């Protein structure tokens with residue numbers, strides 16, 4: 001499995017925190033002090049000259065962190081205005097509140113007090129963290145609304161959030177009380193410059209509205225590693241461009257990439273020949289639609305598969321002449337023809353869908369699905385699949401489905417509808433929940449495309465691949481290239497979950513390497529450089 005870093009849900013984080021405290025080796029107050037120090041440190045790193053800060057403290061331990069931050073910044077010469085609630089929080093937060101009161105006053109946490117605050121270099125949102133259970137309402141909703149307006153848009157540089165922007169569900173990256181896309185009855189979504197979270201990223205930092213809301217994400221080590229690393233494999237991990245946690249057992253993407261490829265039965269080595277690296281077959285479509293399948297085939301070739309054959313109908317063969325000459329072409333008109341080709345045991349993976357045409361995919365799907373080779377189903381094949389009754393029964397663990405949101409909705413309309421519903425209680429249903437459930441139902445690996453691509457296996461393993469930093473990857477044909485990469489890695493012998501995760505990773509690396517102005521044709525050409533950069 002290709003891991004970037006482990007992701008913990010809010011409940012898992014709480015459990016680890018409790019375990020640490022129960023051990024007697026660390027107290028909750030120490031953890032809170034470390035959390036406060038980590039955030040105060042990050043603020044001082046970015047604003048080295050002491051300035052004016054306004055800290056908004058909520059009812060629980062997130063608020064406790066806020067009081068600790070206020071005290072530490074005041075000790076460092078900052079001017080502070082602290083807004084808080086007239087409540088008695090849990091013991092640790094109460095102690096932090098008491099310590100702050102030795103330094104300065106607490107104004108009521110209201111919209112008008114926030115409005116009257118002196119101009120601030122930094123606003124610190126310590127209202128809700130992992131303990132958010134429902135959408136903010138009433139007075140706190142009004143405060144968040146005001147905070148969003150004061151720090152959004154061009155002034156967003158001044159908002160720092162403790163653990164997460166308040167109101168954001170840490171398990172889903174959705175604003176509680178809002179429908180899909182952050183719209184609905186919730187507060188003005190906050191747009192932070194910086195979010196400092198503790199120990200591990202949470203799904204909500206990387207999914208859906210989370211990345212836009214969090215801004216720059218920093219993960220602070222508060223000394224919980226020993227209780228986190230209990231030997232169990234992570235059930236959810238992230239692959240993302242930045243790896244801010246250097247001590248993680250799963251941090252080095254280069255090492256992981258090498259290990260993943262070495263595990264493939266056909267890792268390229270000095271003694272290999274082309275058939276050792278697999279043979280990928282791409283079912284292409286009729287004349288006029290050849291580009292998509294050829295992008296897939298070129299990506300499969302560049303992924304390191306030993307041979308790639310593209311199979312359009314005979315009349316369309318001429319359309320595929322020319323570059324790349326390494327690509328093999330073979331006419332394919334009937335399902336029986338496919339069965340004949342597949343008597344060659346050296347064909348080690350298939351792809352059907354890109355540029356295939358839905359009718360042709362309908363014709364070929366039964367023959368593709370009934371044989372045991374690993375196979376990527378993309379684009380038109382997913383539309384064709386959704387049309388066949390009881391389709392989940394035709395799939396199994398060697399199939400990889402790569403739907404975008406629309407294709408996912410065709411295959412799993414109930415899950416897509418649930419993702420669009422307004423969540424009145426946390427945790428909200430997430431893209432990880434939806435993808436995991438989809439994989440479980442059909443027994444195949446599902447890769448749900450997006451800037452927050454989620455990959456899930458039927459056994460519950462899941463991975464988020466974050467590519468919010470490469471918006472230019474959303475270009476025509478980009479998905480065809482991804483399908484080709486995964487097919488190539490399958491042909492080389494990677495397990496379906498690994499092939500999908502590694503495909504997503506390499507795909508985004510290629511886009512990142514090229515930069516803006518990218519078209520899908522550029523992606524396969526970037527792959528040699530990507531592999532070289534990874535030392536593969």
Ligand SMILES: NC(=O)C1=CN([C@@H]2O[C@H](COP(=O)(O)OP(=O)(O)OC[C@H]3O[C@@H](n4cnc5c(N)ncnc54)[C@H](OP(=O)(O)O)[C@@H]3O)[C@@H](O)[C@H]2O)[C@H](O)CC1
Pocket residue numbers: 013014017031032035058059060061062063064065127128129130131132133134135136137140162163198222224
């Ligand atoms: N991870 C760690 O090891 C550490 C985390 N720290 C910080 O602690 C918070 C989590 O603290 P917690 O107290 O569990 O939760 P919150 O502070 O986020 O909020 C809990 C209180 O808020 C109430 N609540 C929840 N939703 C709403 C709402 N919509 N409106 C009003 N009030 C709400 C909730 O009340 P309930 O009625 O739901 O019980 C709680 O009173 C974590 O994020 C970190 O910042 C530690 O400081 C360091 C270790």
Ligand SMILES: [K+]
Pocket residue numbers: 062125126127128129161162163164165166
């Ligand atoms: K917060």
